[in-house]
Amino acid sequence: MFKKKIYERKVTKAQKRVAMLPTPELLTWSDQVLYSIGKNLAGWQRSQNPQTLEEARLGAEVIQAITETLTERALR
Numbered sequence: 001m002f003k004k005k006i007y008e009r010k011v012t013k014a015q016k017r018v019a020m021l022p023t024p025e026l027l028t029w030s031d032q033v034l035y036s037i038g039k040n041l042a043g044w045q046r047s048q049n050p051q052t053l054e055e056a057r058l059g060a061e062v063i064q065a066i067t068e069t070l071t072e073r074a075l076r
Contacts, residue, residue, distance in 0.1 A: 012061060012065065014058075014061050014062045014065040015065045015068075015069075018062070018065045018066055018069045019069060023070065023073060026066050026069065026070060029062075029066065030063060030066045030067075033059045033062050033063055033066075034059075034063065036055070036056075036059050037056050037059040037060060037063070040052045040053070040055045040056035040059065041053075041056050044056065
C-alpha cells in the first residue's frame with residue numbers, strides 16, 4: 001500500500017578520503033578543519049565574502065564525514 005522511499009546517498013570526495021585514512025590522522029585532520037571553519041566564519045563576518053562561507057560549509061561536510069566514519073569504526 002505505501003511505498004518506502006529509498007534514498008541513495010552520494011559518496012562525496014570527503015567521504016572517500018576519510019574512509020582511506022587511519023583514525024589518528026582523522027583526529028588530527030578534524031582539529032585542523034574545525035580551526036579553519038572558525039577562521040572562515042570569522043572572516044565572513046568581517047568581509048561578507050561568499051567564498052569564505054563556502055569554505056566553512058565544505059569544512060562542515062568534512063567534519064560530518066569524519067564523525068560518521070569514526071562512529072562506524074567505534075561500533076565495529
